[in-house]
Amino acid sequence: MKRQLEDYDDDDFFNDLDLFRMRKLDPNPNSIPIPTHLPDQIRPYSNYPPEPSASTSGSSLHDPDRIHFFVRLISNGKTLVLHGKPDDKVEVILEKIQTVTGIPVIEQRLIYQGRQLQSEYSLAECMIKNDAGLHLVGRMRSTEHPQVWQLVDTLVSTIYRLLKGETGFICKPVEAVLVVFLDMTAKRDIRVNNLASYLNIFQSLCAPSALVMLYLSPRRSNKELAEKSIRMFMSACKSGLQRPLFSLCAPVALEFCNLLSRSVAQDDPLYSLCRSSLGSMVEDVRVGRSSRNQDIFHNRMCMISFKDVFPFVTELANKLIEGSDINLLPSEVRDFAAFLRPIKAAIKDLPDFEGSIVVTMMYTLSCYDDEVKELYSILFQLLDKMGKCLEKVKGEMEMKQKEDDDWDQYLAILKEIHGIAKLYQGGEDVFWSHMKLADVSLRYLIVTYAKRGEDYKWITGHTDLLDFESRRHLVMLMLPEMKSEDEELHEMLIDRSQLLSESFNYISKAKPENLRGGLFMEFNNEEATGPGVLREWFFLVCQEIFNPQNALFIACPNDRRRFFPNPASKVDPLHLRYFKFAGRVIALALMHKIQVGIMFDRTFFLQLAGIDISLEDIKDADPYFYNSCKQILDMDPVIIDQDALGLTFVHEIEELGSMKVVELITDGKNIVVNSRNRKEYVELLIQHRFVTSVAKQVAKFAKGFADIVGDEKIQKLVFKTLEFEDHEGMLHGSENIISVDDWKAHTEYNGYMETDPQIYWFWKIVEEMTAEQRKVLLFFWTSLKHLPIEGFGGLASKLYIYKSNDSIGLLPSSHTCFYRICFPSYLSKEMMQQRLNIITQDHVGCSFGTW
Known part of the structure; x- marks a missing residue:
C-alpha cells in the first residue's frame, strides 16, 4: 500500500470522488487526470490511462490565473471541460454552456457541493477550486426519469457534504433518499426497462463510488452510515424484486464488489455481503454474445x-x-x-x-x-x-x-x-x-x-461406493418429511372385515399432499389408536395387496416372499386403480419406516428404476422361462438353423383360461428363429413377458408412488439410488432369526428389575419359543413382525416391560405405540408360559394391543 488510510483526509476523498465521476461520464476520459494521491486500494478506475503530461494536456491546466473545472450535464451524462478566471461571474460560465449545449441560461441550474450557484457571484466567491466538479441541471422536466436523477444526485451530493465534514441533519437524508429510491425500484408494476434505467442512473451518478468512499472514511459515523446504506440496497434488491428482476441489480453489486475488493480484506463483512448478493444475482443467468x-451474461437487460x-x-x-x-x-x-x-x-x-x-x-x-x-x-x-x-x-x-x-x-x-x-x-x-x-x-x-432439500443426484450414479446405511439415508431424504403430531393428519377408520376395499377408498381418493403429511389410523369398534395401530395396518394391508388370491401380484415360484405384477390382473375392472393405490401404500410404508414383510422381484424393481431387464434378471421370476431362453441361446448353431425347435417370432400366452398368440414383431409368425436372430428373439420374449404385458400395471404403481414422493423423476431416483437388496431391507426387514440377546439388550423395565424372577422366566420362555412364535410376540408387543435390517437397534426407541397391577389370572397387555408390554407378577414360570402361549397364537396376537 503506497499510502496509509489515516493519511488520506476528507479533502482527498472529496476531490477524488469528483474526478472519478468526471472520468466515468466524460466521453473522452483521457482529458481528465487521475488523482495521484489516491491509495491503491481505493482506485476503482485504475484501468484508465495515466495522467496526461504537461506537454499534452494544454497550458491552461497549469496557468495560475485560470481555474480548470468540469461541468457534468445531468440530462445526458456528458461532461464539459471549462476554464475561467477567479473573478469571472457565474453568468459568464452559464453563457459558455449555452453556446455549447443550446440550453438557455434561464433554464440552467449550476450545482457545486450541493448548492446552486448564483449568476451574480464570481468563481472565487463561490470557492470553485481547480479541477472541481460541477453539476448542470438543465431542462430537468423533460429529462427521462427526472425524479430518479434528482434523488440519486441528492444522495451523492449529501455524501459529498458528509465527506467535507458537515454533520447533524445530513445523516438522515442519506438513508431517507436511498429508501425513496429503493421504494421506486420495488414497485410491483415497474417495467424492466425502467428498473434498468433507474439502476443505470444510480451507477452513472457514481453512487456506488460515493458510498464506498464514505465506507472508507476515517470517520466512524461515515463508515457506519455507508455500511448501513449498502446493506439496505442489497437487502432491498433481494427482498423487493422478483427473481428475473433481481438479476438486473448485478452490475451495481459487481461495482460494489470491485470497489471494495481493492480497498478491504476478503473477509470484510460488507464485501462478503456484496459478493454473496452478486452470486445470487448471476447464478441463474445464461451466456450470450453481444x-x-x-x-x-444476459438476463433481459442485465x-x-x-x-x-x-x-x-x-x-x-x-x-x-x-x-x-x-x-x-x-x-x-x-x-x-x-x-x-x-x-x-x-x-x-x-x-x-x-x-x-x-x-x-x-x-x-x-x-x-x-x-x-x-x-x-x-x-x-x-x-x-x-x-x-x-x-x-x-x-x-x-x-x-x-x-x-x-x-x-x-x-x-x-x-x-x-x-x-x-x-x-x-x-x-x-x-x-x-x-x-x-x-x-x-x-x-x-x-x-x-x-x-439438498441435491445429491451427483452421488446416486455411483452408489456402489456407498453402503446400505448411506444409500438408505439418501432415499429417506427424497421422501416427504413427516408432520409433527399436533398437525392435521389424514384420518382413516377401517373395518377389519373390509380391510382392503376400505383402505383403497381412503388412500386412493385422498389428495397426495394430505397423505404426505401423515396418517391417523383406527380400526372400527376398537379403542386402540396411534403409531402402533398404524404399523399394524401397514402390515395387514400390504399382506392383502400382495395376496395372489387378489390377482394383482404373482409370487415368484422359487421365493414366495417376492412378487411381480400379474399380467392377468385385468380380471378386476379396477385393477389399474388398485395398482396406483398399491404404489401409494408402499411409498407411505417407506416414508413411515415400517417393514411390511414384502419384497419385489428383480424385474419389477428394475422397471421402477427405469433400467432394462436382462436374461439373468428373470431367473427368480420364472425359472422355467429362464431355462428355456438360456437353452435357445446356448444351442448349437447348426441344430437351431435346421429349425429343430420350430420357433417363430411369436409368444404364446394363457389369458383367462385360453391360449393367445402374440407376434413379437410385424409378421412374426412367418419369421423363423435361427442362430443369427435368436438373441433378438430372446430379448423380445423377455420384453413382452416381463415388460409389455405388465406395462400399464407398472406405470400405475409408479404413478401412485410418485404421488407420494413428488414426481416421477424422484420415484425413479429412489429406486436407482438403492441396490436391489437395499429395497428388500427397507421394505421387508431383517431376514435373520430374532435374537433374544439383542432383544434383551434393547429392553428396559418399569416396576420390575432385571434380577426379578418374572424377568428371568420371561426371557427363558422367549428363548424356548419357535421363530414364528417370537414373531407373533414381537407383533403383539410392537405391531411389527419384521425388524429393521439392524435388528432391535434400528427401532425408533427401546422396548419396555412394565409391571401391571392386574390380577394374575389376566393375560399380558401391550401398548404398541410405545413398544410396551405389561404383565402382573405371575407366581411361576409355568403360569407365565401358559399366558404367553395364548397370545403367541397368530390369530390371538393380531390386534390384541390396547392404547
Whole structure:
C-alpha cells in the first residue's frame, strides 16, 4: 500500500470522488487526470490511462490565473471541460454552456457541493477550486426519469457534504433518499426497462463510488452510515424484486464488489455481503454474445461478462485450497456454487464444447481458454485438498474423536468439484477414483451431514461406493418429511372385515399432499389408536395387496416372499386403480419406516428404476422361462438353423383360461428363429413377458408412488439410488432369526428389575419359543413382525416391560405405540408360559394391543 488510510483526509476523498465521476461520464476520459494521491486500494478506475503530461494536456491546466473545472450535464451524462478566471461571474460560465449545449441560461441550474450557484457571484466567491466538479441541471422536466436523477444526485451530493465534514441533519437524508429510491425500484408494476434505467442512473451518478468512499472514511459515523446504506440496497434488491428482476441489480453489486475488493480484506463483512448478493444475482443467468463479439451474461437487460464473474470463482477456490483445513464458511461455499453455475453454463455453450473438453483442446478454444485452463488446474488442487481432508475424517473416525466443525460443508464442496470435473474429458473418472480411496469417509459424511432439500443426484450414479446405511439415508431424504403430531393428519377408520376395499377408498381418493403429511389410523369398534395401530395396518394391508388370491401380484415360484405384477390382473375392472393405490401404500410404508414383510422381484424393481431387464434378471421370476431362453441361446448353431425347435417370432400366452398368440414383431409368425436372430428373439420374449404385458400395471404403481414422493423423476431416483437388496431391507426387514440377546439388550423395565424372577422366566420362555412364535410376540408387543435390517437397534426407541397391577389370572397387555408390554407378577414360570402361549397364537396376537 503506497499510502496509509489515516493519511488520506476528507479533502482527498472529496476531490477524488469528483474526478472519478468526471472520468466515468466524460466521453473522452483521457482529458481528465487521475488523482495521484489516491491509495491503491481505493482506485476503482485504475484501468484508465495515466495522467496526461504537461506537454499534452494544454497550458491552461497549469496557468495560475485560470481555474480548470468540469461541468457534468445531468440530462445526458456528458461532461464539459471549462476554464475561467477567479473573478469571472457565474453568468459568464452559464453563457459558455449555452453556446455549447443550446440550453438557455434561464433554464440552467449550476450545482457545486450541493448548492446552486448564483449568476451574480464570481468563481472565487463561490470557492470553485481547480479541477472541481460541477453539476448542470438543465431542462430537468423533460429529462427521462427526472425524479430518479434528482434523488440519486441528492444522495451523492449529501455524501459529498458528509465527506467535507458537515454533520447533524445530513445523516438522515442519506438513508431517507436511498429508501425513496429503493421504494421506486420495488414497485410491483415497474417495467424492466425502467428498473434498468433507474439502476443505470444510480451507477452513472457514481453512487456506488460515493458510498464506498464514505465506507472508507476515517470517520466512524461515515463508515457506519455507508455500511448501513449498502446493506439496505442489497437487502432491498433481494427482498423487493422478483427473481428475473433481481438479476438486473448485478452490475451495481459487481461495482460494489470491485470497489471494495481493492480497498478491504476478503473477509470484510460488507464485501462478503456484496459478493454473496452478486452470486445470487448471476447464478441463474445464461451466456450470450453481444454485437461487439464480447461474451456477456444476459438476463433481459442485465449484462455481466464472463470475465467479471470468474475472478470470484478463483478467489473462493484459492481460499478453499489454502491451509490444512477448510477455510470457507457455509455462506462462502454457497457463493462458490453460485458463481460456478453461470461459469459452467458458459463453457457448455461454447461452440467447441461437445460433451466435455479434451485437455489438448484447451489451447485452441474460441474464447475463455485462459479461464478453462485455470479451472482445470483448480480442479486438481481441490481434489488434492479434499483428499487430505477426507483422510483426516477417516483417521478421526477410527480414533472415535472429532476435532473439526467444518465437515458439514464437505458434501457441498465435493458436489461443486464434481461439477467442474464433468466439464473435462476423463474428469469424472479422476473424481470418482479419488472418492473410491475415501469411500469410508464419504459414507460417514452422507449419513451424518446429508440434509433434506439438498441435491445429491451427483452421488446416486455411483452408489456402489456407498453402503446400505448411506444409500438408505439418501432415499429417506427424497421422501416427504413427516408432520409433527399436533398437525392435521389424514384420518382413516377401517373395518377389519373390509380391510382392503376400505383402505383403497381412503388412500386412493385422498389428495397426495394430505397423505404426505401423515396418517391417523383406527380400526372400527376398537379403542386402540396411534403409531402402533398404524404399523399394524401397514402390515395387514400390504399382506392383502400382495395376496395372489387378489390377482394383482404373482409370487415368484422359487421365493414366495417376492412378487411381480400379474399380467392377468385385468380380471378386476379396477385393477389399474388398485395398482396406483398399491404404489401409494408402499411409498407411505417407506416414508413411515415400517417393514411390511414384502419384497419385489428383480424385474419389477428394475422397471421402477427405469433400467432394462436382462436374461439373468428373470431367473427368480420364472425359472422355467429362464431355462428355456438360456437353452435357445446356448444351442448349437447348426441344430437351431435346421429349425429343430420350430420357433417363430411369436409368444404364446394363457389369458383367462385360453391360449393367445402374440407376434413379437410385424409378421412374426412367418419369421423363423435361427442362430443369427435368436438373441433378438430372446430379448423380445423377455420384453413382452416381463415388460409389455405388465406395462400399464407398472406405470400405475409408479404413478401412485410418485404421488407420494413428488414426481416421477424422484420415484425413479429412489429406486436407482438403492441396490436391489437395499429395497428388500427397507421394505421387508431383517431376514435373520430374532435374537433374544439383542432383544434383551434393547429392553428396559418399569416396576420390575432385571434380577426379578418374572424377568428371568420371561426371557427363558422367549428363548424356548419357535421363530414364528417370537414373531407373533414381537407383533403383539410392537405391531411389527419384521425388524429393521439392524435388528432391535434400528427401532425408533427401546422396548419396555412394565409391571401391571392386574390380577394374575389376566393375560399380558401391550401398548404398541410405545413398544410396551405389561404383565402382573405371575407366581411361576409355568403360569407365565401358559399366558404367553395364548397370545403367541397368530390369530390371538393380531390386534390384541390396547392404547
